[in-house]
Amino acid sequence: MATADEDARSGPKVPFREDVPAKAPKPAGGPRVLFGTARAPRTLDEGPRIVGNGVVRRRISCTVEDLRALDPQASEPVLRQAVRAVDAVNFDDHEFDDIVRFGAHLQELHGRLAEEQLALADDERLQDAQRLANDMLARLGELDPEHLFLPRRGFLGGVKAALSSTAETETFRERSAGVVGTARLLKERREDFTKLEDRAISLKRRWATLATGLNAHLLAGRFLVQHVDEHPLPDPDAAAHHRSQKDALETRLGSLAATASSVALGERVLETMVSTISGVRTFADDMVESDLPAWQTACAAALSAKSEGRPYDVSPTQGLYKKLLNTLTRRN
Template sequence: MSEPSPSTGQPRVLFGTARRPEALADKPRIIGGGIVRQRIPCTAADLRTIEPDAPEAVIAQALRAVNSINFDDHEFDDVVRFGSALQELHGRLAEQQLALAGDERLIEAKRLSAELLRQLEELDPERLFSSDRGLISGIRAALSRSASPSGFSEGAASVVRNAAALKKRASGYRGLGRDAEALKRRLTTQTTALRAHLLAGRFLIRHLDAAASSPAPANPHLTSQKDALEIRVTALASTLSSVAVGAQILEALISTIGAACAFAEEIVESELPAWQTACAAALAARLDGRSYELSGVRRHYEKIVNILKQRNTT
């Protein structure tokens, strides 16, 4: 089939006409006046001269960051935006962490635990049985209604009510804990990426220092990129510090949630009834003038209070 003539105004190849594809070239095309871009020479050993103890994951990501930089770009886009995506991610993760810290489930858990701790401190074995340890202790115990069996029963009942409220909310705490653990994994990943970019940035600044010291017409260009990169490295270092602080706060939050679950699932069903029974029996024996043993009372009491204190300090 003959091709249409240009004089007719029709295209040389009609749309939809079958045509054998041209063979692809196996060599790069030539661009007049172009300069072949060379990758920045960088190895894992080069990076370890800067940070000898860097984990393999940090080294691997740092190598990729170095290889992604194009210093031939006169708009400095790679340099000006170096690591900026990580800072944007940090902002989103910080919002998630604030949402977790302000979650009503966590606030309720802290309130109940603080109330439980206050109630239990009034039922401290040292306070309940302090009349056996001298005149002053005896006066203090006499002034405390909780030292009597009936007073103890009332105080213990309040403890049981608040503990039951914690247990009722246990499933909500577990869901909150899963969210917090997922956020922790993302912060860990972000920490590795930030450390990698900081290491890559320090290497690139050294590279630019060496390149700028050689006699070449591009020296002002390289010096400007070095200055811009130093600003980015400083900003990323600040972000890494913020992430580290956030990770510590999140760890405390996870500890609070975990202790709430442990208290609801273990203490309420085992230690709390055992402590209540042992303490009531010891108080009744003392009232009747019989001998009694406090080691079991103290053991159960300390286990309960230690978990609550762990939660209350986070």
């Protein structure tokens, strides 16, 4: 059995004695280099920026001006997105992934927005808005000032006018009461219509963003196809590879163009929905308590003057009537 002195002499794994050599001093300055020798970092301009599977990626030069020359009517957002789309494409990828998936995320978004629009079309609030708007337009159409104050000509016309003046006033009261009743229903539902309008407008903005992205990818794709045609590679294998990707890209562009057409149609359909919702909401908020009573009063006064044979001015009733109609149909 070892004595205590022998244990002490053998010492721990990490001894703390005077005979242990001192650690090497740290360098005076700069980072430590564990292997090899230190060298200055490479700048961005040196060498290829992207290397995949040992193959250097060739960057395609593309600027906003290059794209504007291809499509002078393109908007600035489209041009800027198109530049980014060109930069994201790697023709040196042997898997064709950039081409096969070119703009695919936009088509996926189109599917989601189309589903949202279908849900909006089935919303009972939209159906109520359409029904009430059509009812209001039909009731107002029966009280068109051009027919309500149509002048009677000749002796028989004057006799008929005298006999029917009271009936015209009563008919107006009955029909205007129907207009007021529908207006009250619109006013009661205005909070529902406001929420639905916000939802429709939000969807409209996303449709517009999607349309910009699709137009940008279509422009970027045209640029890339033209680039491959105008800049053939000297290496036969690489050139054939680029031509194959160009053919695949043209197929993708056809698919994206079909999606863009569908988006344009969807935007027009949504615009009709927004117009309907916005019209009834504005009518309920701004017209029910102001323009509608003013129009009703002006019509009643003009009809009363007409029945009594006094002069009357139809222009105030015509102006208010057009304003009411234009609000419901969203025309300026």
